[in-house]
Amino acid sequence: MMGKSVEATELNNFINVLRNKIKNIHQTFIENNLTISAKSIIDEFKGVNKKQPKMTLQAFKEHNEQMDRLSGKSISKSTAKRYWTCYNHVEQFIDEEYRKDDFPMNSINHHFISKFEYFLKTKRACNHNSALKYVNNFKKS
Structure with missing residues (x-):
């Protein structure tokens, strides 16, 4: 005007x-x-269709609960236990690396995965094969 x-x-x-x-x-x-x-x-x-992003640990927990229900049926109990171990590693990684309680799934990228693998090898003292197995478990969830 x-x-x-x-x-x-x-x-x-x-x-x-x-x-x-x-x-x-x-x-x-x-x-x-x-x-x-x-x-x-x-x-x-x-603000139309403004929804909260899906959170990593929330989705991972839902996945693991489904795996628990399948435990002993279509997957072994040790596989379900391994998913929970991976969940604990991811939870610790997000807490230590990002100082957050959870992490938006839409923000997960190659850099996040690489840092998680490095975290497993250094802070959790996993050997190469174990670290890759946890990374693969994380990707499946």
């Missing part, structure tokens, strides 16, 4: 705030390699 009246200044400030929010949303989409469209930006701006 043109002019220097209080109304014009307030409206221009409001428009600038909206513009900055939209630019931030656009930048977030770029950083997260998300598909950018007018609808997706508007939905994000409005």
Whole structure:
């Protein structure tokens, strides 16, 4: 809005705030390699379909509980126990590495997996084959 009246200044400030929010949303989409469209930006701006990301330990625990129910039927009890051991390792890794209680699944990438493998070999003193087995168990969950 043109002019220097209080109304014009307030409206221009409001428009600038909206513009900055939209630019931030656009930048977030770029950083997260998300598909950018007018609808997706508007939905994000409005908070439409805004849901909490699935958390790693929460999903892993659900998986392990399913494995417990299958224990002795389609999988061995030692396999179910190994999944819980892996869960404990992942829980400790997230706590020590990220200082968090849980970690969003959509943030897990190659770097996370590599750091987890390194953690297993150094902090948990796992040999190479054991570390890879835990990494594979983690990926399956």
